[in-house]
Structures are given as C-alpha cells and as structure tokens.
Amino acid sequence: MSSNGTTPAARTVASTQSEMTEIILPNDANTLGNLLGGRLMHFIDLTGAMAAYRHSRSHVVTAAMDHIDFIQPVHVGDLLILKSSVNRAFNTSLEVGVKVWVEHPQTGVLLHVASAYLVFVAIDENGRRMHVPQLLPETADEQRRFADALLRREHREAEAARRKKARLVTAALEDLAGAHPE
Numbered sequence: 001m002s003s004n005g006t007t008p009a010a011r012t013v014a015s016t017q018s019e020m021t022e023i024i025l026p027n028d029a030n031t032l033g034n035l036l037g038g039r040l041m042h043f044i045d046l047t048g049a050m051a052a053y054r055h056s057r058s059h060v061v062t063a064a065m066d067h068i069d070f071i072q073p074v075h076v077g078d079l080l081i082l083k084s085s086v087n088r089a090f091n092t093s094l095e096v097g098v099k100v101w102v103e104h105p106q107t108g109v110l111l112h113v114a115s116a117y118l119v120f121v122a123i124d125e126n127g128r129r130m131h132v133p134q135l136l137p138e139t140a141d142e143q144r145r146f147a148d149a150l151l152r153r154e155h156r157e158a159e160a161a162r163r164k165k166a167r168l169v170t171a172a173l174e175d176l177a178g179a180h181p182e
C-alpha cells in the first residue's frame, strides 16, 4: 500500500493495457508522404505513457526509450494502431512495451511497423519520485516479458555505467591536453 493508502500493492498487466489509433495526415508526413520517424516516436511515447499512468495513477516522465527499428513505412491516409502495457514495475520506475501496426484503410491488412520499450518514472505534484505498485504477470507471455524486462534494465544500467566511464576518460584526456598544449 502506498503512503496515501489508496494505491494497491500490485496491479495486473490487463489493467495497464492501452491503445491509440491515429489517421496519418499530411502534417505527420515527410515530402514523400511517409510518416515521419519523430512523429511515430511521439505517438509511441504517448501510448506508453497511458499504460504507465494507468499503472502508477500518478504523473509520469519518460526516462528512456530503447532502440527502435522502423520496419514498415506508413503513408498519409493509413491508420496507425498502437498498443501498450506495463512489462515490469521496479521501485519508482516501470518498463512499458509498445507495439505499432499500420492498417491499410482499403484492405484492412495489418502490418507490424515498430516495437519499443520505454522506461517511465512516477512523480508526485512536487516533482518527487514516487514508489509504484508492483506488477502481477499472469499469462505465460506476461511472465516472459516480466523476466526479459529485468534483463533489459541490467543492460541499460551496464550501458549507462560504460558511457559514464567513457565521459570521465574523455574529460581526463581533455584536461591533460589543456595542461600540455602543443
């Protein structure tokens, strides 16, 4: 139970499931009439935030969005369908998976466009981080995503540590070069 006494200790994946459908308009597209990658990332961020919000019932900020491959182009007039749910909750953060399809409006054929994992952090009205309820994976797929989310978190942490070390080495080398100009 959270400090306000109303948040449950755990939520199901089903209670976080969210969906958004958009019709792609010229304003969303590049000069060839294809959906812009940045616009797609915006839709992914929004759909991911909906699942995070349903889980935490608090404000959330995007802490990270993992690597995305754009598998399939999306054209003006197509329908874009995005679905999200929470994969795992940690302390103040949670991982959300978002999957995106394009629906051709005349044929109804659905094609996979992209998938992404995002990390959101729950924040209260004063900007302080909040604990989130734990997630209860129920089905075999949910349990697989739950286990994989921990591996991705460990990978993100290792990668953040590697980047931090590289920045420190670069700064030290720059200091050294400054101390000994040619």
Ligand SMILES: CC(C)(COP(=O)(O)OP(=O)(O)OC[C@H]1O[C@@H](n2cnc3c(N)ncnc32)[C@H](O)[C@@H]1OP(=O)(O)O)[C@@H](O)C(=O)NCCC(=O)NCCS
Residues within 6 Å of the ligand: 061, 062, 063, 064, 090, 091, 092, 093, 094, 119, 121, 129, 156
């Ligand atoms: C995300 C943010 C709240 C993290 O704050 P912080 O003081 O660095 O917090 P910490 O390092 O103590 O980490 C807090 C939690 O966030 C997670 N986290 C922080 N940075 C992360 C990152 N880059 N990727 C994944 N998780 C991250 C930590 O793992 C931790 O999770 P846990 O509480 O579940 O164990 C802060 O960096 C922030 O406000 N960023 C800007 C968010 C924003 O404006 N988003 C929109 C950008 S366009």
